[in-house]
Amino acid sequence: YRDLCLAANGFAQVFPEHKYLIVECLRELGYIVGMTGDGVNDAPALKRADIGVAVAGATDAARAAADIILTEEGLGTIIHGIVISREIFSRISNFITYRIAATLQLLFFFFIAVLAFHPSDYEQPPDVEDWPDFFHLPVLMLMLITLLNDGTLITIAYDYAEASTLPNKWNLKALFLTSSVLGFVSCLSSLVLLFFLLDSWNESGLLQSLGMKGVQYGQIITAIYLKVSVSDFLTLFSARTGPRFFWTIPPAPMLLAGATLALTLSSILSILWPSGTLDGIEVEGLQTNMGLFVFVWLYALVFWVFQDVLKVLSYKWMFAINFNDINATGVVVMPESAKKLIKEYDAAMEGHK
Template sequence: MGPKELSHDGPIVPRLAAIEDMAGMSILCSDKTGTLTMNKMVIQEETPVYKKGESQYSLLRYAAMAAKWWEPPRDALDTLTLNAVDMPSMSAVEQLAFLPFDPIVKRTEGTVKEISTGKIYKTTKGAPHVILKLVTSTNQNQKANEAITAAVEEDVHSFGLRGIRTLAVAKTNDKDQWEFLGMLTFLDPPRPDTKQTIEDSNKYGVAVKMITGDHLLIARETARVLGMGEYVKNAAQLPHLDPVTKKKPDLLARDYGNMCLATDTFAQVLPEQKYLIVECLRELGYKVGMTGDGVNDAPALKRADVGIAVAGATDAARAAADIVLTQPGLSTVVEGVLISRRIFVRISNFLTYRIAATLQLLVFFFIAILAFKPVEYMPSGWETIPEFYDSKEWPEFFKMPVLMLMLITLLNDGTLIAIGYDNAKARDTPEKWNLRVMFVVSSMLAAVSCVSSLLLLKVSLQSWQHGNFLRQFEVGRLSYGQITTAIYLKVSISDFLTLFSARTGPDWFFSIAPEWSLIGAAAVALLVSTILALTWPESTMDDVPIQGLAQGKPYDFIMYIWVYCVAWFFVQDAVKVLTYYLLKTFNVFGFNDTGKLVLPDSALRYIRDNKAKDLHSINASGSRR
């Protein structure tokens, strides 16, 4: 039922255990493009050119040559360039070779031939610092290299401060040397709901960290607009795999843990570093989610506790992920977290109740068998008392027919089926199992039910004694068969009512309205138990007398049993609330310890020691990184 409920809001869950992991997720590492942003590039008018005679349109045309323009666009950047050029004019050139985009190389390249002249040259588009390195490596003019480097870095820095992305375009000249033609500028606006979604995520105890391959300044500005925090790190400061063995650093969490915890945004990240960031956070003990869409995201998606393939992801990313989104954006992830937590709460409440119900039965019958000898409660001279209904001595010890125990269990199991559809309230912090707390709460619920059942058994066995408590309600002189049936009804009612206390966790039973299916199932079970207790034919089963409560005086005893059970239910719920209050107040068994990200003192010191230095580095030379 969990995957079905999640699928209504977009996520598909191939791995069922991911529901539990998502409920406990405390850190979400999110890709920027397409998840936090629209992934719809909007070209800007500002177009810095570095070669005389070039224009925005010529740059767009050269950029289109560094793509397979006759095919559907492969990504948002191809869509941007191909939609802006006159496609019939592209028939004037023929593409001879093509180098597709690689997240490590960060550029594409096309080798084209002009059909009219036969001239062959290469064009490329990509990240400015990558294209700049390519251009300067083939040009021996040091002065020209310094000039173009200064101009490009200044423009990239200027645009980056405004959150404007740049796409560099270059081509080879007659000497097969690369020339930096200019840069196209564009915006990838955030989704309208992203900022609110991030606020909601933080409210529910899930810290969102942005991991992007974009320039440091672009990432910083995007984080500022979305309210994600201002502490940014770039690839040079992040861990790397060993270049020879391709293994992670041996002391990854020790050396990089504080940085990964403190950093809000990771910029210019390589695919291998996504994996290492996730691994570092996991080694620190947090449950980490990771969103991705490409082949290179697969290792990080696989390593994360909750790998999330976003809408439109590649087959490799979908195969590596635990959850696949069918709708774009981060809002479906946050909604999935809440649904997962509600499912977790239902399971937790179910287990709490199941333990309580089992303990109630075991402890009650254990004590009843050892502590009560029904034969000792028979009135003296019972053979000569006309009102004494039984014709033989009561048993040496209390017991209940197996059939009655089976009925309690079967009706109980039938009711529990409906708990999967019950209303549940998602908590504001990540979920984690605390079995000691669960056992304590279950034990208190069971203790109240057990005590009330033992008290009723005691006063029922004493019904023939003068001054008995039941005599005040004009109830007394019960047959042993009626006592057996009364205890069966009491245990049944208490068992079912305990469910309504356990289902609300630390809150009062009336704080969360139960689903109608649960009410209906419980009502049927209680009605069946009551009718059986009223009309059970007089008989003997397993050497135990049984008699329906409607077959002899007192006729209204069943009403008093119901009132008695309901009164004890209020006591039981109050004890439960008090137990949770004490557990929370004194943090017993780590009750208040959730998986929520709370920066340790070491991470706060790291921010304090490095923030000024990093900020100066960003402002002074961000464009060179």
């Protein structure tokens, strides 16, 4: 009966066991089945379906067997519930994408920075204490990054989300690939900036060629803190729009306010951070080098745009090669046997005309 259940447009004069059989056939074919009903004769099928919906005024038996009970007349409430559930799915997907991307950026940046960058090997300003043998940020700065990050992330629950036109289905490989692209760009841009800052006293280095002066080690620490913070928060705006560019879906006021507050606090801290040492690491605010502050912000914005473009291209590539069956996600595909039966029914109907 499986192909028959798929090929038929509807069934009439069915008994309770027939309704149960139809639901069971569709479930055995691997489909997620929803069933609505209001009477005792619908209870077996309501219980067997993946999602049983008892309409308003249903009998106690139907209510007991159903997963969802409607309190308003009509079936339009089901459509509204589907739209809301898909919006929630979109927010959850955005949250996971951003969380993976942010975690990859932080973990790989600090891991690579500690192992690959040795400040003592770079040219240093004269008459200062030698720079340390390896690079790392003070624990307090790491805590501030994660604290402001988590505070901003809470607001994603209030963000605007568009319901997909097709049923949603998790594609974890595609999600992880997208997150990896976002995290990779953020991590790479932070590592490149760290190299430029450590190389700032080299007369043939990039910063010197741009007319900027050499950067003290304490300000290098603060500038990297600013860059990682800004990239972390901007990545959220790329992660929340899926395969589209970040400007296609405007952020909700709550999300925009949370991100603006976090970026403002990070910027103020990087400027006004008092000179001194944290965990034995020299730290100095950027108030005496506002040119570097502006440079870090512009640098982060440029790579953010590049990050978003690369994300969109990654989605286009995945759709083009049907990565992990991404094109079939949420799409009902009939087996060839059912399609053949439909053609036979259509031919038979034409013959009776």
